[in-house]
Amino acid sequence: MDNREVVLRLSDITMQFGGVVAVDNLNLVVHKNEIVGLIGPNGAGKTTAFNCITGVYEPTNGSVEINGKVVIENHPQGKMKDAYKGRNAGKYTKAITMLPDKVTKLGVARTFQNIRLFKGMTVMENVMVAMHMNQTESVFGATFRSKKARAEEAAMRAEAEELLRKVDLYENRNDLATSLPYGKQRHLEIARALATHPSILLLDEPAAGMNPQESDDLMKFIGRIRDEFDLSILMIEHHMQVIMGICEHIYVLNYGGQIADGTAAEIQANPAVIEAYLGGDE
């Protein structure tokens, strides 16, 4: 079928909170340089799936594979053993967890649905913070400004400036992040994610709150960064024209379950999807 390299693979990811199954056996693949969309009505479990990938939540069952390596895996344990409502309970045996910062270090960066910029910092600092994880100098050296620390800081600054130029935020680099207009905040959040040198970028509703013109620009922007930074992108979005316009493959969730996947055209024609959005007879 597709012989491109797989960078992210979710296998049977299930997330159950108490008795509520938020994500039910999600199977999803993102190939290298692919833009994949994840859609579904509100409460379908899209953001929860993101949180499972990035280590914010521990999935109840299933595994996450990044660049060919299983980095997160879980199976129902403890109280969940009896309460588990999903399928494939016996399929996974290991319990591998990973903290969000480790996931980021593996090359998975994300943005947030409700913009989470560092409020007390400037645009420049927001980007530079994201580069901190690659710093090798110790606290001691950094505090007393060793030669290495100064070199690293200078390199960071140079890189951040370049990045900001690319996302058209250079002019605003010394402004407080929260003082930016809304659309630019979205851009900054993406720039900040890019600063972690990701191979996969997870975008959570990047076009939320944008007018058609802005979302059009965003679409182009996403395509551009994919090429420029050699990325794979997985995005959640409600703006159908954005999704339909740039995603090569689309997954549809409803009530946690995966109801369809395919290309834009396939999805638009899929009766299950239309039912999910329009509501069935029940």
Place this chain on the structure above:
Amino acid sequence: MKKILVLVLSLMLAMLALAGCGGGGDSGSGGGDTVKIGVFEPASGDNGAGGKQETLGIEYANKMTPTVTIGDKEYNVELVKVDNESDNSKAVTAAQNLVSQNVSIVLGSYGSGVSIAAADVFADAGMPAIGVTCTNPQVTADCEQYFRICFLDPFQGTVLANYASDSGCKKAYCLSKLGDDYSVGLVNYFVEAFKANGGEVVEEQFPDKNSDFTSYVANAKNKGCDVFFAPVSTEAAALIIDQAEAQDLGMPILAGDTWDSNVITEAAKGKSVDITVTTFYQEGGNPEFDEGIKAWMEEDSTAMTNNGGNTDLAAVTAMGYDAYYVALEAMKAAGSTDPADILAALPSLKVSGLVCGDVSFNETGDANKTEAFVKKCNTETGAWEFVKTQSAE
């Protein structure tokens, strides 16, 4: 931002103004006819009650004798009071505050810890200080400037231990407060002497802010002790007495000078407890003083409040009264209001006619006292009854 600046600047101005006021006071006292005596006592914290009673004695003495003739010049005596909050960390700045107000001599404090903490400040300033009821030996041990008019813990601890042994007690329960040098020190000397007398002891400590003494009383009963020694602050004392009554302690309670206070008699009144204390002063020992100070308290409602709401005398009040006169005598003997001269005059000073007995100092600066009064609480009348005088031998 500018608002901040305004704030900072105005505060700076305020500081200057205040410092200026203080400075003005200095020049007044230097050439004028006022001599200042510093009163370094707690008015709050654990020892607030005791500190206030001690201050009361000083105030009464000041009222009785508001002037002093030094050389051939008559001075008005002004008391400069500062609250050391019964807290070692506040004591240093409080002492510094006194020193910076140009006092000639300092009296206090109730509670040994704060006195030890302040000793270095007084030493640095060459300021003579007279401890009134701080009984820990460390107060005067390494401080040339510190003198005191009361007996010491080694003495008092031995006296109490001897009294206990004499009354036939074999096993003593000793309770002290964590972090309180007074009770810990006194218990230590008591234990030493009591063991030397062939007795057995159980030692326990209670933490700061504790008000639940149920278990301590129960421990004393369970361990089969026959005397309960608790030389703690009056605050804790009232609670202990209460629990002793509630649990039917069934053994005498023994304590040191802090318990010679109306707080204790109030708490014990109408209860079936047996309380014995050693103290500096026997109420009724000097009827004139007794009546005078009681009349004063009747008149002055603040004084009455500070004494805990009635006119029963505490030993520390009498000691405070004495301390004031010792200070006056020292100034007379020095013939000057200069702290250095007073300091020089103190070692050879002998004062008689005081209500708690004559005062003279030994080489470490401690009063030569060989006897303590033993008193017992009459729980029916709520008054102290004299038992005997006891010495350390």
Place this chain on the structure above:
Amino acid sequence: MLHTWLPYILAGIAVGGQYALIAIGYTMVYGILRLINFAHGDVFMWSGLIMVYLITVLPLWVSVILVIIFAIVLGTTIEKVAYRPLRSAPRMSIMISAIGVSYLLQNFALYITGGLTKTYPEIGFLQKTVKIGSATTKMVTVITPVLTIVLVFLLVMLIKHTKIGMAMRAVSRDFETSSLMGIDINRVITVTFVIGCALAAIGSVLYFSNYTGINPMSGAMPGLKAFVAAVFGGIGSVPGAVVGAFVIGICENLIKGAGWTTFSDAFTFVLLIVILMVKPTGLFGEKNIDKV
């Protein structure tokens, strides 16, 4: 065996019941506002102090009622003045405000009392000595646990079966949504403070009848311990707080009985840290999931 330990257990149960009455105030306020109301222990101390002054001029039952009213007024005033304006401020500010109020209440008490310990008035039947088995104790020791359990039962009924109780549960579950659903948040919070403070006032009558000295710092330790009890039982849970309070009261006294008196207070904090490590949600607490 029992013969030696009975007095400690009795004392523990009594003090546990008193902690429980304070702990309810902490746990309910925390459940709804996510705020450690550091001033609660001081409201408790002030209730005791007011009683000392009231009893000199009024009969006992009037004084008790007035003390409860006073505690309620004080508590709700604190909420209105010091917490409500900061409700949308960062969590640290409101906690600092709570610490500030506590500092103010203590210092004001220090000023009023002049730092002297006040003796709590004698409430005849509470302080009567009774004999239980081998132990002698005060009547209040026996009354406290009974009264505590009755009050807690009533409170649980109130929370489960009344409209305001339902509103309280809703608010503690989801503050934002409840306010959007038309629940009058301010009213719920006020009622929470009213209940918490009234119970603290009753607790103060029992506590100070047992330990009869009140000084400005008297509320600090019981307050902290009651808070630990609330955490132990699972913050937000009323029965949890009560169980926690009894556990702390009994353990504390047993530890003293075992001769580890130096660490009787420290023990409470060890327990706190252990429970936070092992089961941060406490015995009966529910897990909260942060929304991302």
Place this chain on the structure above:
Amino acid sequence: METTLNKKTKSALSVAAIALFLVFVYFGDIMISPGSSWKMLITVIEKGSIYALVAASMNLLNGFTGLFSLGQAGFMLIGAYTYAIFTIPAASHEAVYQYFDGGAIQWSIVETLEGSLGVFGHYLGMLIPMLGAGLLVAVIAFLIGIPVLRLKSDYLAIATLGFAEILRAFFQWNTLGPVTNGSNVLRKYTTYGNAIFPVLISGLCIAVILLLINSTYGRAFRAIRDDEIAAEAMGISLFKHKEISFVISSFFAGISGALLAMFQTTINATPFNTVMTYEILLIVVIGGIGSITGSIIGAFLFTAASEWWLRGLDAGRWLGISGSFMRPGFRKVVFAVLIMLIVLFYSRGIMGDKEFSWEKFISGLKNLPANLKAWPSRRKAKAAARRSVRAANAAAKNRAREAKASNEARIASGEALFTPLEVSDTVVVFDKEGK
């Protein structure tokens, strides 16, 4: 009237100001006679500088890393004891450890080094145990941090407070008496001779804290403070950075504890209680959470006000006002009321989260008269502005809510499928949590 200065001028100004201050402190301590009320100024500077250090260390934790920790007094306690225990002269052991047969440690670092190195050894002998105090506290903080730092805000506060209380009981434990002297005071240990010592040490330590805050690690701390989840998503290890901040903050708390021991000349575990932690916290709040300059100003103001300026309120006479209501304790009431006013109406503190800058200082001075004149009208304008912002916020919130609801309705009805939704750009502007 904006003032701009180049870097050189600013450094020169700073160096000059600091040098002037140090000279003033040094000679002030020597020249001012103990009887003068100006001596109190020196005492306040000494104690203020020690509190400034501990407040700055607490600010690093609370203001820059967003960790609400209340263990500062406990860490100062360890620092103070460590310093004191190792610098009590051999000859004084008998007197100090009077109930413990002279104690377990019978030597003093100061004396040992003084013997071989003279005056230099004396100061080295003071610095080594001070550094040791800091390091020991850092190690203990590291161990405490492992379990505690995983807790969320207020649980963290109460757990650190609990640890501080446990430490206090531990240090008063009679069994450890030969080392800690149990409940009794430690004294006679080496102290500094001139007020410049604590000022210099605190100054250096605060400078290090400032350097740290402005390093990449400091940036990571602030990221954690602003948004833990986002910081973690940016590859910042929460635990590692919280530990670093906690350990470094505790290190400096330990140093300030050692300095406090020297200032007090005697120490005892009792005063290192929660009240002390609260006082330090209030200093941080008064100065401004997130401003080191603020902590320094706050520390001096707090110390001066509580130990000096307001003392008259207790004595019945203050600034010419007198009355019987001014009896002992009144000072603390006034003080507590002042603090509450700051917390409620001026919650950003003196400096907010800004640091001192010469530009602002100079332009502030220049504009001072004009600003003073314009103050009342500006305050009115500000209040009006605040009101209008509040109203606008409320209205926008409503609009956002309506837009969201209508969008949801449209999604539900299927109308929106494949067609763009109507969007209100105010949806995300509001964030309840603040920082």
